Amino acid sequence: DFYAAPRLSPDGQSLAYVTWNHPQPGGVGGMPWDDTELRLTRIDNNNNNNSSNISAETASHTLVAGQDGDTSILQPLWHPTTGDLYYISDASGYYNIYRYKMGDSTSMNVLPMDYDFGGPAPGWVLGQQGFTFLPQDGRLAAQYSKDGKSVLVVATVIGNDDGPTTDVQEYGMDDGLPMQFGSILGTTGSNDLYFTGGSPSTPTSIYKWNLSNKQPAEILVCSSSLKFPEGFISIPQQVEFPTTNNKTAFGYYYPPKNDNYQCTTEDVPTLLVKAHGGPTACTGTSFNAGIQFWTSRGFAVLDVDYSGSTGYGREYRRRLRKSWGIVDIDDVCAGAQYLVAQGLADANRLCIDGGSAGGYTTLGALAFRDVFRAGCSLYGIGDLTALAGDTHKFESRYLDGLVGEYPKDEAIYKERSPIESVDTLSCPILILQGEEDKIVPPNQARMMHEALLKKGIPTCLKIYEGEQHGFRKAENIEDALDSELAFYGKVFGIDIPGAVDIKIDNM
Structure with a gap:
């Protein structure tokens, strides 16, 4: 083939x-x-x-x-x-x-x-x-x-x-x-x-x-001509933490870093957990403005290489077989709880975000677990059955190994689709979506948003015209970051100087 x-x-x-x-x-x-x-x-x-x-x-x-x-x-x-x-x-x-x-x-x-x-x-x-x-x-x-x-x-x-x-x-x-x-x-x-x-x-x-x-x-x-002062650059520390089935998983912890501010020893930061896309891929340690944006504003970040990520051998990579929507969610939750236990994150201010497959892990963590207090899905997959029925040839049988055969295993697809489990959602969710996305159609974002509205959960949906699966326009990338920051500011009661105005329904 x-x-x-x-x-x-x-x-x-x-x-x-x-x-x-x-x-x-x-x-x-x-x-x-x-x-x-x-x-x-x-x-x-x-x-x-x-x-x-x-x-x-x-x-x-x-x-x-x-x-x-x-x-x-x-x-x-x-x-x-x-x-x-x-x-x-x-x-x-x-x-x-x-x-x-x-x-x-x-x-x-x-x-x-x-x-x-x-x-x-x-x-x-x-x-x-x-x-x-x-x-x-x-x-x-x-x-x-x-x-x-x-x-x-x-x-x-x-x-x-x-x-x-x-x-x-x-x-x-x-x-x-x-x-x-x-x-x-x-x-x-x-x-x-x-x-x-x-x-x-x-x-x-x-x-x-x-x-x-x-x-x-x-x-x-x-790839960029921008220069960033060293006093604002957070250096990642690789962490290995215990997770389910007596296994361990990996991630990169970025502490808050801003030379203009000094935290006291009693201050425990808000933690943003990030789930990479793929899902058979990995994160990295090259400069990432999307991470330094958060650490320079007082957030800690955990960039997780959950089970199924590449770079850790075949056994680690194959943990995701038939287990997408289970082990990846276990790992992002375990990573957050590990940092709380280490005194590096506030248990009451844990949030998570991710794009595409990482958005699926984000929505799954919010729907099927009770660890995070808020989250942001960027063009995230909410309906696995829709993904199975409409994708390009290269990935057209990808889900066979990650979830199961479709339609034979349709029950598993529905069971692991966050859009089928909105009744279990209980924390505020920001949804960011491209209007022209062919991989995760915007109707999934709208359906998720409507379900959250009906349940009375604080939520906000922003759909960007001209954007597809992943934002490309500088003004939209900037607005997405600013909106997510303002969203967490309102949810956690954090004073964000110069925060953009964001309307959160049911709040």
């Missing part, structure tokens, strides 16, 4: 590519982080324009990896001098880097580690490449994340045919690298590496870093 990452060998004789199918009835998966195959096809350069000489793809390929139907293979890349094929696979339980030797058709994990290589969003975006080669000396450079920080691994991969490489060096922030980085590109004839990355005080940028001199990485292109 799907093809991705075509890579032509250096000699032009072989084409490697990744492919995967929708799940069979009763199956799970169907997304590139679930189960894919890495295939290899020989190219006949003498007959490549003669369709009568081209065999059926399924009959002419070599299956390199993914034979078990339960392994995710991503990011194939040919070595420029040896002609071997490298790729990322989660066969070990983590996304590690493997080498397929063309000579004897064998694969080996060259960097076995209990960390995910490959970048933060495997399979969502075409063209990602979490490792590269330094061909002049037979080394490979790759990235993984540890304790919320990116680590650059440089390893010798030529001359170690008998087992995993043991010649490994690691580099991080102390060596001039940013706190977080992803896709990497090497260059022939030099030790320069190029990559995308950022830090809590630096927006996502393109960096150049030289492996030889290890000077601070040079920013070549930055």
